[in-house]
Amino acid sequence: MSANVSRAFNFVRELVANLPGKDVDLPAFPDVVRRLQVALADANTSARDLVAIIESEPVLSARLLQMANSAAMNAAGNSTTSIKSAVSRLGFNLVRLTAMTHAMRQMERIETLAPIRRELGDIWRASNDVAAICYVVARRAFGRQPDEAMLAGLLHSIGGLYILTHTQKLDPALREDPDFQAVVRDWQPRLGKAILDAWGLPERIGQAVAEQDEILNTSADQLQPLARLVSAAKLRHRLSSEPDLRRQVPQADDLMRSVTLGPGSFLDLVASCHQDIEDMRHLLAA
Numbered sequence: 001m002s003a004n005v006s007r008a009f010n011f012v013r014e015l016v017a018n019l020p021g022k023d024v025d026l027p028a029f030p031d032v033v034r035r036l037q038v039a040l041a042d043a044n045t046s047a048r049d050l051v052a053i054i055e056s057e058p059v060l061s062a063r064l065l066q067m068a069n070s071a072a073m074n075a076a077g078n079s080t081t082s083i084k085s086a087v088s089r090l091g092f093n094l095v096r097l098t099a100m101t102h103a104m105r106q107m108e109r110i111e112t113l114a115p116i117r118r119e120l121g122d123i124w125r126a127s128n129d130v131a132a133i134c135y136v137v138a139r140r141a142f143g144r145q146p147d148e149a150m151l152a153g154l155l156h157s158i159g160g161l162y163i164l165t166h167t168q169k170l171d172p173a174l175r176e177d178p179d180f181q182a183v184v185r186d187w188q189p190r191l192g193k194a195i196l197d198a199w200g201l202p203e204r205i206g207q208a209v210a211e212q213d214e215i216l217n218t219s220a221d222q223l224q225p226l227a228r229l230v231s232a233a234k235l236r237h238r239l240s241s242e243p244d245l246r247r248q249v250p251q252a253d254d255l256m257r258s259v260t261l262g263p264g265s266f267l268d269l270v271a272s273c274h275q276d277i278e279d280m281r282h283l284l285a286a
Contacts, residue, residue: 008174008183015166016191024195026103027165028110032057033103040096041200050095051083060102064090067098070283093147097131097154101284107165116168116175123157123164126237130156132280133233136273141262142225151201152208152230154284159192159209160184189213216249220259232259232266 023038036053039045054061061083068086069079073094080086087095104124107113113120134153139146163184167174174180193210197203208227215223215231223231232255238245239252246252259266270277 008177008180011167011171011174012163012183012187012191015163016187016194019191019194019198021198024162024198026107026162027169028107028113030057030060030103030106032060033099036099037096037199040092041198043200047084047087050087050092054083054087054095054099060099063102064095064098066286067094067283072280072283091147093151097147097151100154101128104161113165113168115172116164119164120161122241123161126234126241127154127157128281128284129237129240130154130230130233132277132284133236133270134229135280136276137229137233137261137266137269138226140269140273141229141264143262148202148205149226149229150280152205152226153233155196155201155205156192156209156212156230156234157188158195159188159190162191162195163188215255215259220255225261228259229261229266232256236270 023034026034032053036050039049039053054064064083064086065081067073068089073090080089090098104120104127108117108120108124131150131153135146135150138149164175167180189210189212192212193206196206196209204224204226207224208230211223211227212230212234214227215235220228220232235249235252235256249255253267257265257267261269264272
């Protein structure tokens with residue numbers, strides 16, 4: 001291991017070792033989202049508590065209402081202008097997801113993070129793409145808990161986001177080392193799980209984030225369904241965003257085809273839900 005990689009490795013290892021409790025510090029994260037994450041990690045938090053936090057931030061309030069009134073979340077067509085009703089309709093998982101999408105968009109606009117704006121944009125697009133696939137495929141395959149699948153998809157890169165923002169804050173020169181990216185790729189799944197555990201998310205979501213690359217290393221049927229879905233969705237996104245990946249992983253299509261979810265294969269489900277996935281992607285990016 002080179003000296004630079006060793007320094008990068010030690011830097012990230014210290015981040016993991018010093019990860020705080022439920023009040024996880026993401027530099028430049030909007031304060032309202034940080035307070036919301038802390039509240040959601042508390043089993044005693046009520047919907048009323050969440051409403052009070054959300055209503056303190058008009059932009060987040062508007063985003064939550066937009067999500068609650070979307071066709072995907074409001075099939076009956078009963079629109080609402082009440083944050084309380086929106087929270088009730090979406091549930092805690094989708095409230096968290098909406099807050100996270102709001103936070104990611106805000107971080108892209110923070111001037112102190114301008115040097116990593118491109119990387120933040122990459123994380124934003126990957127998170128949205130994987131989340132949209134996970135939600136629609138889970139809804140079709142299982143008919144239940146698509147919100148958990150979408151949350152796992154959105155948060156699959158939270159470890160990388162944590163490393164990237166702390167690197168920019170504490171040691172920006174590390175980003176210039178090309179080997180640093182390999183360290184981030186290796187560590188971000190386990191760090192992501194640690195963050196989600198600290199936030200009190202269900203173990204299956206954290207495990208899916210931890211195993212997000214395992215489709216490349218093990219048989220898909222050895223993974224739990226949510227991990228199987230997140231891993232396949234991430235691989236599909238990477239194939240569209242990393243031109244060289246198909247050459248590096250020529251068996252990629254076979255790997256995704258081997259993923260079975262409910263009544264069908266992952267690729268068949270994606271093909272049959274293509275327009276729904278596009279609609280969800282646009283909703284998350286709005």
